[in-house]
Amino acid sequence: MNIRQLKHFLAVIDLGSLAAAAEMVHLSQPALSRSLRALEDALRVPLFDRQDRRLRPTPYALAYVERARRMVFDENEGARSLALMRDGELGSLAFGMGSSIAKFLLAPLMLEMLARAPGLRMSAMVQSTDVLHAALLKEQLDFFIGDVRIAQHDPDMVTEALYPCTFGWFARAGHPLAASGDIAMARLSAYPLISAGYADETVERRIADLYGLTMPISQHFALSTSDLSTVHALLASSDAVTPSTAIAVIDPLKAGVVVPLDVTPPLDLDLTLGIIHRAGRTLAPASSRAFEFIRASFANADAEISRLDGRRAAPGLAPTRGKRATRPRR
Template structure:
């Protein structure tokens, strides 16, 4: 049984007249009769009988009509679903990124998806780049946004660099040294020092240690380390903590006047490149490309705001 046979059956149920039904489905009367006869043979029951030169539905036809209509509707819905998937308007996408990107990237991304892609289901994993790489290779996520340096020499990864972050020291606007100039590392150490720990390129860690003479190791000089950036930001706003962070993670708070970038000498002359990382051998559905386009657009807007700031 096929879709055309179902359409022919419904046409006969609605018209009864063979000629009218044939005209509805754009067939000759003999062709329509052959189609119905083939359907009856497949179902092994009579569907119509001739009476007074008209076709009358049998009890079998009356009982089966609702099923036939449902089968046609399901096929139409299935075709619609496939068309929407091809256009990226529906489907499922699983992505990941670090908690430092929640305010500037992840939150606005999900908000936009809810408005523009309401048929898309999204699953988000908030982790640092190391765990996200494991999730990617386990195929639990389709892609993630993270530090592209983690993909160095990794042949199974495709990387699209999108945004180069700078690093700086930050404090709340009310901090006693917020407006000081030429702050050195000794002055910073007079206050609780906080860092959002996660994946750091070893070259970045080494550079920070050399830049500030941190012979005991970078992380030993911080009072608080956390891979949850929301906790880090809470400490920054509720205490006299000093934070080392990327500019993208702090751009909203700097714009809002909640925090300031400290004038530290020497400055943190470091960069980190954010990008989209995915597996080279994995074919992703069209909806994934739609979501990645939203990420690209958002980061372009962030770059404009950073320049203005």
């Protein structure tokens, strides 16, 4: 038994197809089959039932799969640690973040890393937290920035909570509802509603309960998109309204293009953004620099949103009705 055979085994488990697994590990299907049979011989148990040209994992395979993942992870981690020691600031860094923060964070982070570690090779994934979490488990990412709740009880993950989000409903400055108070959903829904980014079922049900909406929540929105540039453009040039974190619309808020609406009840949701990475994984030296920049970026965004909240609380200006959670101790 060797690590190569374990990688072949995991490829078949993850992809559910001999053909797809063979393509991923760059082997012919007969060669992959021989590798799997050699592993079965070494373990002295059948790992797959071969039926109708498909490989179905046996109970032995399902019991063994997490141990196999751990052995492959440890092998990769050993090689990675040596490579990082050898390369210093060279090497690679793969990270991810949600679309709600990529708009204000991704480009500045990459520029910072290019300036401080020009030999670094970077890749970035912009996706929902569940997709980023799955990619981290498969070692496709070194870390990601997302909702820390997805991993805070997982002993194999390290989470650093950075930013409990403020929520609200937003529209363009000069919107017919901008000067109104205590706006009910009946008035709000007279305008096109935009669903921006990914929302899990818990969030959708909370919104439905708050505003008396039926599930699925998507039926009440004229548009759903995770592209924040499109959301910002639509808000600025139409009477569309969107529920959002304040940080996702921080640039048009600062520019005065977008304003919060005084909706009743307030959009009371729970979302804390932070850094998530695997426990026991040796991070590239550049990761610590990236973490410093991410922490500072969230602190600056928090200060800016607090300043905007204070400005809106001045006489004659509508207050923010979204939830502002208690900030974590740093």
